[in-house]
Amino acid sequence: MKKQFIILCFLFALSVEFTFAVEQRFPRPDFESGYVQPEPTSPAARAAAWQYIDIAVLILTLSLSSWLVLQRRSRNLIFTLMLFSLWYFGFHRQGCICPVGSIQNVVAALFDPAYAIPVTVVVFFIVPLIFTLFFGRTFCAAVCPLGALQDAVIVKPQKIPAWLNQVLGLIPYLYLGFAILYAATGAAFLVCRFDPFVGFFRFGFNEGMFIFSIIIILIGMFIARPYCRFLCPYGVLLKWLSMLSKKHATITPNECIQCHLCADSCPFEAIQIPTPDKYPGDTTRTRRQLYLLLALTPLIVLISAWSFSNLSVLLSREHYIVQLAEQIRLEDSGQATSITDASKAFRGAGATTQELYLQAAQVQRQFKTGSWLLGAFIALVFMMKLIYLQFWRRRTDYEPDRANCFSCGRCYAACPKEHERLRELQGVLYSEDI
């Protein structure tokens, strides 16, 4: 009963954030009073010194997290570091720039020569990837504020079917593809727009984002870290690098004794169980399936690319130039229901409609190319997943799934060998430190 009450309180607390969203700007007085309205100014850029401090904190927390995960093997300390990251990168820095969103800045800089990307952003993008390549996803463990917030609200994690976990795990690839397309074309930074946590960090939401955020948090109480597992586009890059990582968190500190006790200890279902000794399927059939998949891949990729490219006009409607051109076209043909501020500004600027249409056509051409690539990429992801599943890898021990393990350290406590290690280290039966 108490638990339900606490959850209820928590929900109330979340709704509080919503009140910040309705803080409307106070309108200026309606008549002359001699008051001089101050000139609007842009906020100053974050001071260079703070940017260096941010970089230093990022590198320090990543180093500490890697050490805690690989050497110290302390869940409690990982959790403590995670809370610090939540405060520093989340509430203190208000969630920006985060490595997750930095993908878009990097893509925008690659595709738009006029886009200036700060060094800090590049560092925030690259450094977690480098750490992942060496130590696994220790960034997810205790540095990412988005992950930290979700980790902190896990109440009673439930298991979902393994196949569903795998299928939902493909969504981040789609999200990454769309995020790159929209950043490369200058249409939008989707990852930032749909960041469900930044509203918490800044005490401000719009209504749609508030609902989305609440849904993610609610789900996150029972399905651990849903954003990290089923949405995070940066997680895709981390997955790839973690699979290749030089070192990685292990469940057991030395050897697996096949006790099976760790099997259900991971709320993220990132523990791989041992396989049978012999390949249980029909080898010939599997090989035939593999050849079929390999043969079908180019065709599927082409169909998908063609289909997505035919949606390019639809997708390009997120771009402000296309939106403006459509509005102007509607207004000029008498079909517009209202005139927008953007169209008023456009007509006041003296540019011609023809020029606007040319720009919109240019954007749509970019989307055409981008959508082809997006379609091909998505099809390739599905096909590669299916092909990957055709290969049989024999596994004798319980191991973290390197791609999906967040290195959170929850599984340490489930391993008797870990307790043995701690006993040897500290001389106690059960340590407070795991």
Place this chain on the structure above:
Amino acid sequence: MKIFNAEHIPAAQKVLQRIALIAAVFIFVISAFFILNYIQLKANPPLKSPALEKLYVQLDADPNNAELREQIRALDLLARKAYFTRQWQVNFGGYMLLAALVILLLAIKSISSMTIKYPELPKTTGTSWEVRLMTQKWVGLAGIILLVSVSALALLTRREMKTAAFAQPPAPPAAVVDFKIPEAADIESNWPCFRGPWGLGIAHYDNVPQRWDGASGENIIWKSPIPAPGFNSPIYWNGKIFTSGADATIRKVYCYDAQTGNLLWQRDVTSIPGSPTESIKVADDTGYAAPTMTTDGNFVFAIFANGDLVCFDFNGNTVWANNLGAPDNHYGHSSSLIIHRDLLLIQYDHSAQAGLLLALRANTGEQVWEAPREMGLSWSSPILVNTGSRWEVILSANPNVISYNPETGEELWRVECLGGEVGSSPVYADGFVYAANDGAKLAAIKLGATPEIVWEFNDDLPDAASLLATKDYVFVPTSYGAMSCLDAKSGEKYWLHDFDSGFYASPVLVGDNVYIMDMDGVMQIFKADKEFTLVSSASLGEAATTIPVVMDNRLYIRGSENLYCIGEK
């Protein structure tokens, strides 16, 4: 470090449970307050007070009622105070709530960590093999559903999307123009290229103002903004002024009405075949639109730092466009265009040992001839000279001044006299060609069967500005403000005057006076004479490094932001 011994754990858990409960109640209460506040704000927006609205209505009916105004002000102030007080309360409450959440979370986590959890055997059902089969099935199914959905949507919306697309309009039909090779009189009565007719810096009108002031508006007939930046100078033909502008991403050509200053048309220079996809790097003081345009009265031509070359008719229709290849030029391409009869001449010394002089048919863009120029980079512009017996196009570069037959590209003569980075263009007067650049010398080349240097000058030399030559004098501007006047035939120095600001722009002879814009946007006007006599210093009010267009009672000057028309008011 152990905080509690095992026997203390139940008591500690109990304390923590109470803390968690108190925090939860606190959160509940504060949250309730916040929700009420939200509902209240939604229901009663602060400035929608009925009392205030009523007073506004009264004020509309009686706008001069001072007492009413005071009442509104008082009520408005009250509403604002209430609003900001509530905002402070909301912020403070928010932080308290956050603190309570943290306490709650820490308490729960601490309770949880104190609870000894014995490992359990897995509840997981199914083997890795079964999981694999299921995953294969569902990944395949999800993929098929996605592919079919997208394909179906693509097919269903194909027609609609085609209508919604902003198709690239077909290339406008080649402009129909009564093509006419301009006569000398047409050229002299207009300002068709860099430094006026044939690029010689000699104006054919002398009735232009000597005084103006951009700040006060004195003698400023109109000024119009030029949206994109560029260091090129404007050109003029029959009541229309053309100029170009560009940055790393855009390239524009503008056409203004000389009478009113209205922007008649502007065109983006995009989708040029062969145009480099990546931005070219240029120096800030060269920019992306340094070369001055040219016109033959039928078409206007513009070239940009990335090698995009475009031809428009006078109505802004694209006649042809091409890219000459990205120039390998560390400052940025700046040689201006010039027209000889129906040939567009392009000095394209864009790479050491790989320069070109190109002649393209003006109305089609087809190449008529090209002359390879195995010499260094240059930033100067060609001039056209009628020696009396023939036309020559003369170019300066390191180390030669070279003359070509503009009809065929045949080299007529060359004189070695320059060095370093040549930005200054050659000039011609009365049988002499004068060429100079800083770090080398000024050479006076007497034309004839075998052109030869008859005198040299080595003191203050230009690095960007060009010389001005008349029958009697040669004027030598420098980027540090020194201006020399030399005898045209002997090289004798008549005078040297130091101006306060330097010169990137080149001088123009207007009647008996020399007009030259300094880097501060001040036109220095002095007598073209053996004695230095300053006639006037007229300020534009903004920086400028361009050459004025000198027309009948009008000067047209491009500043850093605006195009100015100057005339006697």
